[in-house]
Amino acid sequence: MDAWPYPFWIAHRGAGRLAPENTLAAFRLGAEHGWRMFECDVKLSADGVPFLLHDTALDRTTSGHGTAGEQGWSALARLDAGGWHSRRYAGEPLPTLENLARWCLANGHQLDIEIKPTPGLEERTGRVVAELAAHLWQGATTPPLLTSFRPESLWGALQAAPQLPRGLLLDTLWDGCFGYAAQLRCAAIVCNHALWDAALVEQVHGMGMRVLSYTVNDEWAAERLISLGTDGIVTDRIDLFSPGA
Template sequence: MTAPPAPWPYPRWIAHRGAGKLAPENTLAAFRLGAQHGFRMFECDAKLSADGVVFLMHDTGLERTTSGHGTGGDQPWGALSQLDAGTWHSRAYAGEPLATLEAVTRWCLANALLLNIEIKPTPDVERTTGEAVAALATRLWAGAPVPPLLTSFEAESLAGAQAAAPQLPRGLLLDALWDGWLDAARALGCSAIVCNHTLWDAASVRQAQAASLRTLSYTVNDEWAAQRLIALGTDGIITDRVDLFSPGT
């Protein structure tokens, strides 16, 4: 007999990288804007600076979303903190800095908001990044009623998080339902699968639920796609369209 899934304390709607595309992703400005649209939970990307500071950025390279050049993880936080992470988006956000995970966490906790931290390691430091993110999250969220959800495409990062903070919930990110995905999630002690929304159908949702895993989707920006996922009985929807969806539904 399959055990029922553990209680799920997270809302259905999750704002992607703070506020989707309406503000510079992974910055505090984006999180503030997402909250203004009524979102109570946010997804972000976390990686390590060269001197071990956990900061928010999706790409390995700095060029797309900052004024910097090269690999973000190769630079110390002192240099990264001086970069402009807003001008690429629009003039209104010129000078917006990169954010540390600690700064975003403290803002979330002060406002009773929740966080899905995607561990997004620089290549070759997958496990170290998972360990560092989980250790920092444990310290920052100590005593909070709901912990952050840690997710990653990288099994090594999730293994590091599992070793450093086994009590924190984890989710395996998938861009394909490759052979052994369910066994991998079980081995990593995951409580959720987070996959490309097109991968979910009645059979895959049933497989995950039979393994007591929650089912989340990225990145859902169309109403028809959201309605399909709700009808399938999935648990979470990560969206850029904080201006389209009402997180109260």
């Protein structure tokens, strides 16, 4: 396998549940806890701006309503993406991928970009996100890792920026998933942590891909994955685990 340039520990959506997910405030808090690599979710606005949001709808984590991808960036930029979490973060805006990229690059942090397309925009989202990431990280020592549950999004990313590493996210082991990962020239498989066992880790490593897990919030689960020889853990518990471990 190629050398793996990323830390073992990855902070989920910036700071797990300690700050409003996918906001710059969350990534700053994660960095204050000593974390060096972060996971985020990226989709497209109606006018094609890659920005951070997990859900298809705005309602859970912003002051907005409806499908996020159907609104232009000028409207999305005015939303409150922090007040749902706590009064401390009220008024925190949605960041663009470019906002986060420049912060990561300025501070030497690494990023796992989960491509989270609005339904129907899978390939386009992968292509646009990969094109922008390749531009923003041009010349950087360590590029971002592009991951997605949607093979179509990874296909778009492969076509746009084949030099960027990709990872297939899996909540279940569906028929042909590892074959798809190989066709997409993935560098990693990122599974629901409960799916991994010794035989599966050996199989994926034997295919030349790294083994990562999400979302691991218990010590016993982390210890099991470490003993299996996996290559990375995504966690909400930035206050429990030591990212230097």
